[in-house]
Amino acid sequence: MEKVRLSKLMSARGICSRREADVYIEQGSVYVDGQPVRELGTKIYPWQEIVLDRAAQIRQNQQVTILLNKPVGYVSGQPEPGYKSAISLVNNDSHFHQDRSSLRFVPQHLKNIAPAGRLDIDSQGLLVFTQDGRIAKQLIGEYSQIEKEYLVRVSGNLTREGLALLNHGLQLDGQALKPAKVSRLNQDQLRFILQEGKKRQIRRMCELVGLNVTGLKRVRIGQIRLADLPEGKWRYLGKNESF
Numbered sequence: 001m002e003k004v005r006l007s008k009l010m011s012a013r014g015i016c017s018r019r020e021a022d023v024y025i026e027q028g029s030v031y032v033d034g035q036p037v038r039e040l041g042t043k044i045y046p047w048q049e050i051v052l053d054r055a056a057q058i059r060q061n062q063q064v065t066i067l068l069n070k071p072v073g074y075v076s077g078q079p080e081p082g083y084k085s086a087i088s089l090v091n092n093d094s095h096f097h098q099d100r101s102s103l104r105f106v107p108q109h110l111k112n113i114a115p116a117g118r119l120d121i122d123s124q125g126l127l128v129f130t131q132d133g134r135i136a137k138q139l140i141g142e143y144s145q146i147e148k149e150y151l152v153r154v155s156g157n158l159t160r161e162g163l164a165l166l167n168h169g170l171q172l173d174g175q176a177l178k179p180a181k182v183s184r185l186n187q188d189q190l191r192f193i194l195q196e197g198k199k200r201q202i203r204r205m206c207e208l209v210g211l212n213v214t215g216l217k218r219v220r221i222g223q224i225r226l227a228d229l230p231e232g233k234w235r236y237l238g239k240n241e242s243f
Contacts, residue, residue: 003043006032010050016060017133029056063131064109065237066090069229070127076115086127087113090234098228101236116140117148117221120200125150125218126226128237138243139221140197146222146243150192151185153215154206158184162209166190170208172198177205188214 007021016024024030028038031051037044044050052060070076074086092105103109109131116128116139130136139146166182181193192202203213219226222243229235
């Protein structure tokens with residue numbers, strides 16, 4: 001069996017992201033079969049034991065994940081001139097007063113934080129920001145199977161055949177979409193549950209069956225629900241919570 005790059009194995013095992021792995025390796029925080037490894041690009045066998053030292057584990061546990069109820073009009077990532085970034089809403093004043101976390105907001109919590117998934121400017125609802133590469137990979141990694149649930153308001157006539165296609169059978173960008181769970185809530189509202197997140201996917205899916213999306217709200221990612229988090233407010237992911 002061939003050796004594999006250490007950082008790739010660390011990512012595959014969910015220890016951290018590849019970028020974080022390189023940092024830990026350079027810091028001398030990674031041990032393989034009990035021996036420290038400090039050289040970037042080191043390759044090991046897939047069966048070898050990989051452990052982070054205690055200090056690195058503590059730093060990992062101090063990384064924060066933030067849940068924001070993003071309003072319409074804010075972009076998830078780095079904005080172009082004239083647009084507002086959703087991360088600008090994360091400050092002490094907008095911290096949800098019913099947050100059950102023991103954490104108190106400090107500017108350090110925004111260092112190296114990034115959105116784990118998109119929510120376009122015309123959409124609202126649950127948006128995740130995290131410093132933790134493990135969570136980012138869980139939510140947006142190539143093999144992620146985390147469900148995302150949306151409430152979607154539409155205009156137009158949805159036929160039985162159109163609803164069947166929304167569940168399975170559509171293509172975007174020349175690729176077949178994964179099966180979805182799409183159900184009608186009432187005449188003008190649908191529930192979508194997806195395991196992928198192509199750009200403006202729901203809006204484009206609806207266009208293919210003759211519908212126009214007039215409102216889109218993400219209400220759940222995995223086991224985490226938007227619940228009573230008010231629009232424009234945010235809270236920390238609790239230590240006892242997971243996606």
